[in-house]
Amino acid sequence: MTSEIIKELTLQLSTITEGVAALVIAIAVIEGVFRTLLVILQSFSPAGSSASHEAKEDVRLRLGRWLALALEFLLAADILRTAVAPTWSEIGQLAAIATIRTALNFFLQLEIDRAEQRKSTPPEARVG
Template sequence: MEETIKAFTLWLAVGTEAAAALIIGLATVEAVLSALLLFLPDAASRIVGEGPQAAKEQVRLKLGRWLAVALEFELGADILRTAVAPTWSEIGQLAAIAAIRTILNYFLQQEIDKAERRPLGSGSAGPVSDPR
């Protein structure tokens, strides 16, 4: 019975990683297609209603959000593996991987939050001058 539960947990971890890979793949395809559309004349203003910088920022943020979701899936898979890791060495390796993914996700989320607080069209070139 214990071996069956371990095998099922490992299978679940593999499935969770496959879901993360699918999310990353689909998000990448979506980002590439969106970015390519920006090369069409007036595409940026049709997509966001702002200039090309805002449209690029929207593509980047959307991809970043999906990558954050995928990192959460990967972390879930790591947690599942930790539950059945038989040696301290494997537990240590999984803990290191989980820590790296958590740190990546934290900083990615910080960047997304910071960009979402910026007004559209301001880009990342610095503060916007006051027109008054």
């Protein structure tokens, strides 16, 4: 009986964690759309065209950070679900999903780090 209660609580916690991830993604999309609209409006100003590329990059990086956070929550939900998965098939499916999410998060973070490095490098020191 106790193991069934723990299993049920763990599954509910994983569902809540997935809900948090969905909320983080929703916030990211809303913020991304709002910031994109601001970039579009600013691009019509005389000084906007030169700053437009950096502003778009900033929107992309912020969205990427939010998505990386959501992927972490989704991975946590997968781990919780794996802890109570009764069959090897379900464990295998969750392992595949967790691997894909971890790889996505790794490459997303790598891109964010590269962009941050480009942003912090003075223009005169940039090659190319």
